[in-house]
Amino acid sequence: MDECATVASFVRYLGRCRGNPGLVVDRWPDKANRTAPEIDAVAGDFAIEHTSIDSVADQRERDASFLRVIGGLEPLIEEHVGCGFIVALEFDAIGKGMDWSRARASLKKWIEEEAPLLQDGIHTVSLPTSASTEVPIVMHIRKGPVPRSTGFLRFEPKDDSLSTRIRALVDRKAKKLSKYKGPSYTTVLLIENDDIALMNEGKMLEGIQEAYPEGCPPGVDEIWFADTSVPDNPRFYDFTTRIVEE
Numbered sequence: 001m002d003e004c005a006t007v008a009s010f011v012r013y014l015g016r017c018r019g020n021p022g023l024v025v026d027r028w029p030d031k032a033n034r035t036a037p038e039i040d041a042v043a044g045d046f047a048i049e050h051t052s053i054d055s056v057a058d059q060r061e062r063d064a065s066f067l068r069v070i071g072g073l074e075p076l077i078e079e080h081v082g083c084g085f086i087v088a089l090e091f092d093a094i095g096k097g098m099d100w101s102r103a104r105a106s107l108k109k110w111i112e113e114e115a116p117l118l119q120d121g122i123h124t125v126s127l128p129t130s131a132s133t134e135v136p137i138v139m140h141i142r143k144g145p146v147p148r149s150t151g152f153l154r155f156e157p158k159d160d161s162l163s164t165r166i167r168a169l170v171d172r173k174a175k176k177l178s179k180y181k182g183p184s185y186t187t188v189l190l191i192e193n194d195d196i197a198l199m200n201e202g203k204m205l206e207g208i209q210e211a212y213p214e215g216c217p218p219g220v221d222e223i224w225f226a227d228t229s230v231p232d233n234p235r236f237y238d239f240t241t242r243i244v245e246e
Helices: 005-016 060-068 074-078 099-113 162-178 202-213 239-246
Strands: 041-043 047-051 084-089 122-129 137-144 150-152 186-193 224-225 233-237
Touching: 005 041, 047 137, 047 162, 060 099, 060 137, 074 099, 074 137, 074 150, 099 122, 137 162, 162 186, 162 202, 186 202, 186 233, 202 224, 202 239, 224 239, 233 239
Parallel strands: 047 186, 084 150, 186 224
Antiparallel strands: 041 047, 084 137, 122 137, 224 233
C-alpha cells in the first residue's frame, strides 16, 4: 500500500477502536515541512509516525533480483506442464551479480522443453547459468496432479537480525515523535510489513519484544503493527501492552 493510504486506513481503524469513528488525518507534517525531520500525520490528539521494515535483511533488493528472473513465468508452467508443478529455490539462489536476462532465458527454455518431460514426483534440477564462475540455480521440484498448484517459491532464509534492525529503525523514529509526547498528544509508531510469506503478527511481536524488553522506547506511547500483505484488507495490531506483558 501507499504510505499515506496505510496511515489513513490506520487512522480510521484507530478511530473505531477508540470510540471516535469520525477520526481522520488532520495534518501531514512531513509533507508540509521539508526543512526538518517531522512525523507523518496528526489525527485528532494522535501524533503518528509510520515506518516499514523488511522481514529479512536487504529483502527488497534480494526480492528484486528474484523477480527479474522468474517474474511472469508462472503462466508458462500452466501452458507447458499442465499439472501441479512447484519450483522451490533457496532464498538467494538468484542473487546480485548474476546475468539475470540470461538466467531468465535459460529458465524459460527449461520450462518449455524440459519440465513437461519430468515424471511425477520430487526432483532436484541444476539450471546452468551464463558463466562458469556463477553457481548454478538449484531447483527443488514437486510435480503431480495433487495438490493442483503451480508456481515458484523460496525457502525461508536463516536471518536473526530482525530485532537488531527494529531497534535501529525505531530509535530514529522515536526521536521524531518525542517532541509531540505530552498531554496534548498520544504518540503512535506504526510499523508496516507486507510480506505474506515470511512475516506474521507473532514474529513481528517477538522481534519488537526482543528489541525493547523494557517496553516502548522514550517518546513513544503506543506501538502498532500494520500487516498489509493483503492490500485491500490491511490488519492492524496494537502491541503496546503486549510488549511488556508477554
